[in-house]
Amino acid sequence: MQLKDHFNFLRPDDIRLQASRIGIETMLYEYLFRPRTPEEIANIYTSLTLEQVYATLLYYLHNKEAVGQYITEWLEWGERMQEEQRRNPRPVYEKIRKLRSARDAMSKADGNPVSV
Numbered sequence: 057m058q059l060k061d062h063f064n065f066l067r068p069d070d071i072r073l074q075a076s077r078i079g080i081e082t083m084l085y086e087y088l089f090r091p092r093t094p095e096e097i098a099n100i101y102t103s104l105t106l107e108q109v110y111a112t113l114l115y116y117l118h119n120k121e122a123v124g125q126y127i128t129e130w131l132e133w134g135e136r137m138q139e140e141q142r143r144n145p146r147p148v149y150e151k152i153r154k155l156r157s158a159r160d161a162m163s164k165a166d167g168n169p170v171s172v
Contacts, residue, residue, distance in 0.1 A: 059115055059118070060115075061074065062107075062108060062111040062112070062115070063080065064076075068126075069126065069129060069130070073104060073108050073112065076104065078101060078103070080115065080126075081126065081127055081130045082101070083109060083112045083113075084112065084113075084116055084123070085127070086100065087116075088127070094110055097109045
């Protein structure tokens with residue numbers, strides 16, 4: 057089996073492990089930014105084998121510049137989406153925020169501590 061056979065290249069910005077919905081960015085984030093060992097990553101994502109984790113790390117090491125750019129773009133996209141959600145929260149989140157504020161105000165008026 058070739059290294060690339062472990063992956064499903066859906067789009068330039070979407071590389072997933074074969075027979076999985078898990079993208080390489082998920083595992084590489086755990087490895088690069090948390091930092092977790094391959095064994096820890098395999099224990100977290102139990103649908104993956106240790107071989108798949110090592111294949112992802114090896115793919116990264118063989119393609120550091122391209123995969124590094126892939127991860128950078130993924131992180132930037134995530135930041136943009138979080139900012140968009142902050143600026144335009146879904147109505148249900150706004151409703152929950154208002155309910156929590158009302159609950160907190162009632163709790164303070166009663167002198168009872170708020171438990172979250």
